[in-house]
Amino acid sequence: MAVDSPGPGRTALLALDWGTSSLRAWRVSTAGRVLEERHRPWGILRLPEGGFPAAYASITEGWQGQPDAPVAAIACGMVGSRQGWHEVPYLSLPLDLNQLAGSLTQVGGTGLRLVPGLIDETRDGRPDVMRGEETEAVGALERLDDTAGEILLVMPGTHCKWVRVSNGVIAGFTTYMTGELFAMLTEHSILGRSIPTTAPTLPADDPARRRAFDDGVRAAASDGLAGRLFSVRALVLTGRLDAALITDYLSGLLIGEELTRALAAAHAGSAEPGRIVLVGDPAITTRYARAFATLGRTIPLELGAASVRGLYRIAVLAGLVSATAGDSAC
Amino acid sequence: MAVDSPGPGRTALLALDWGTSSLRAWRVSTAGRVLEERHRPWGILRLPEGGFPAAYASITEGWQGQPDAPVAAIACGMVGSRQGWHEVPYLSLPLDLNQLAGSLTQVGGTGLRLVPGLIDETRDGRPDVMRGEETEAVGALERLDDTAGEILLVMPGTHCKWVRVSNGVIAGFTTYMTGELFAMLTEHSILGRSIPTTAPTLPADDPARRRAFDDGVRAAASDGLAGRLFSVRALVLTGRLDAALITDYLSGLLIGEELTRALAAAHAGSAEPGRIVLVGDPAITTRYARAFATLGRTIPLELGAASVRGLYRIAVLAGLVSATAGDSAC
Structure with a gap:
């Protein structure tokens, strides 16, 4: 997505992705082009003084x-949760993504409209919820040339969502806490002691780190995570794994477990899982793509992040913005 | 195990179980009877001023x-690790448990002898280690009338060990980090917010808590932990699970995953898994026993804790104590 340098531009929409730990805002043109982007650490659980109104006024200062x-103005994410600025009820599945635009809720006293989250109650005793990913799903589908048939959107992050989309309708989804487990294990477990603080990126020029990641993926796929987790420590104690590679191996173990479980569940369903598409920050989707390859699976398309595109699309469908066919869309 | 009230008695052995987070010491009679027991929070990573010598002198004060x-005096556990008082090399598998007595290492300047830990390098690329549980395994086997054939000792705790014993010889073991995962998830994850601080015991008079535990066990057994973990939050959000029951459900999920994975691995091995025996604090082995029942498995025998019995037995085999046929052994 192209981002112009800050300037007056022709602002049509303020788009916000307001999650638990951070707040991101974009100034978007009529044609859906991002004119400016801002980022603050003001997730809904760590707001600045003055709370939601102050955070909103500050991050959109000069944009109004x-x-x-x-x-x-439109926002998605945890801002619409019970702990958010204004609670917006979940929408139930199955849900045509175009319906989101008809269910926006305005925050009293502001022009800000909130996108509802989704609840999956289609499986007995196993509900699931999302806030924010429904909007990114809209943006992701916008970027695909063809959205007919079955598509499985995989959206890695703190809580990775596997979203089944059937001809534009969300049929179900499952959350994997892979990102949160990784953070907990590196920060709070016995495996995290003596771990270097570098993020588990996969530098192309470091074959040892890539190999450690692959080994982790394969270990989880063959034996499962539970009986393998402690072996990370034993591998280091016995000199078989360099302590500098623990995060890579652990990342592989966790992603390998998620992929194995999620793909088994997808193939156990009544419908074919269809095309798999990775959505999100390339720093993390790259690792997932590699794990698919390591397991001998078709490597999914990597779409990149799509929140702002989803917010823009929903705003257009809601009539908040009159789309023009101007410059390339975001 | 009977514990006499503190008194002079006829002390033959000071037995210590010295782990990462706590230190336990017993004064034992010639016949193996516990005369006195002490407990301090002085795990090897949180020693009092003066370090190991001061902690040892204090907890055995008046016993020497x-x-x-x-x-x-004899000790088992992490006290013999690299971060411990004196590093004792691991013994390799397969190992006849009687060999432990021949491999004690004395801490210089003291009369204290350390029991070595074990390393399992029998599986390609998947080593495992233990320090302390080998001693408890000796004690557990002592308590069984018949130790012939295959026995699977399950030793729940922070790091639960599944130990395969074949005619008194340890053939292999696998560690499951179930206890540590439970602590991390309740203390540091999104699931832990608004969780009551009560321990997940299973009171006989609280059917709701027992049912929540059983539901967790079954959920993990049918779908696996990874895709079920986040549903704990969704169950609470949708009012299907009382927040007061989160720890019980989560405990069930984690133990259910461990049992499912470990039993599948045990049955995939070349030998029959044999009799399963639970070893450890009844507060936790009771939950494991219930999970076996919930999954329709034979409920294992619960042996109780066995560290001091193991320490005594090893001391007798090493000639440190002349066993007498006096009062009932510990």
């Missing part, structure tokens, strides 16, 4: 337009 | 006998 010509 | 008639 004139009183006689206000700019539309 | 006379200079002309010193009392034998």
